Amino acid sequence: MSTGFDRDPDEFSRGARAVVVYPDMGGSTRDPEARLEETAGLALAIGVEVVERVALRIRAPKPGTLIGSGQVEALAETVRDREIGLAVFDAALSPVQQRNLETALGCKVIDRTGLILEIFGERARTAEGRLQVELAHLDYQAGRLVRSWTHLERQRGGFGFLGGPGETQIEADRRLIRDRMARLRRELEQVSRTRGLHRDRRQRAPWPIIALVGYTNAGKSTLFNRLTGADVMAENLLFATLDPTLRQISLPGIDKAILSDTVGFVSELPTQLVAAFKATLEEVIAADLLVHVRDIAHPDSQAQRDDVETVLKEIGVDPETPRFEAWNKLDLLDDERRAEAIEEAGRREDVVLLSALSGEGVELLVERVAARLTEGHRRYRVALDTSDGAGAAWLHQHGEVIDHWIEGDRALYEVRMAPKDHERFEVRGA
Structure with missing residues (x-):
């Protein structure tokens, strides 16, 4: 054999x-x-x-x-x-x-x-993801005997931990490693700046950003697909998702929000990967609300939760950022554990029990997220010319139109929105 x-x-x-x-x-x-x-x-x-x-x-x-x-x-x-x-x-x-x-x-x-690192090398699909993995790999290999440099030339597959076509350089050229890492960091800095510009544009819109975070294989991508109708890879496989995915969704009272699916975390996540994936995880740092998806059926669910919170702290997420825990895989619990989970979740406002696979509880999560994002919104009465279609569209996009009616040549709207959005509406076109 x-x-x-x-x-x-x-x-x-x-x-x-x-x-x-x-x-x-x-x-x-x-x-x-x-x-x-x-x-x-x-x-x-x-x-x-x-x-x-x-x-x-x-x-x-x-x-x-x-x-x-x-x-x-x-x-x-x-x-x-x-x-x-x-x-x-x-x-x-x-x-x-x-x-x-x-x-x-x-x-x-x-x-x-x-x-x-080998898994990440195989799974990263975007140019950015592969840059991040290669940087992490080189950082890891810098202090080791480099067996093969074929990873610098390969277009697919991992990064050489499990071999390759053979030894191409007997002794590692450490200066070449440093130069390569420096170039990768420059490229990733450019990616980060581009992401920053896109994020600034979204914030000026402004559309709230909701980031799904959690331990690998907790069911983030399954929940993402259910909420957005997307077809992001969602398998019973560790690190099925590496490259970030953003989709537009609508929520009660919020015409447009951005939902982000991110790489899953894992215990003892290599420091090289935390650093390399900082550009990707900036979407998490900038999020208006985090949904921490937990595999509540896993025997180490609490330890996994602690690992995720540790990584969030390491990458600089504001501890005051609003968050929910989505206790996923409810369908895998037996009757006794299900009853215990329901009782515990009932005592907490920041927990929603659900099954992303069956859809049970997902609607409640959507309602809770929308309610949290619209906290502090106030009701306003707004008068527009009946011909002001753009103004009416703006109100629908940035607030919740509760009622509207016509009085003469004026269209009156009863709308709930954030005070800052009302201020922006008042000065629009000024």
């Missing part, structure tokens, strides 16, 4: 057999089995076959191999017996630890950061 890994760790093929290793060092709020399941899902996302999952209790990390010598020997035996070609460590490995483990186990070894 072929393992996809015979001699050279760089001559690695997708579809190879893999073992997922979770070094449990204590102090984590996460369930080890759930963590193994998540990492196996990440590995599946890059097309490898997970044939073994191992949780190892670590009393004190070993500088050379992270895990103990006895654990290394037992793992090496598993690799040999199961004909395994890849060991995925759900931890951050130093370059020395990675190299020593590859030697001891006789198979390719990647850590959590490398795994996530």
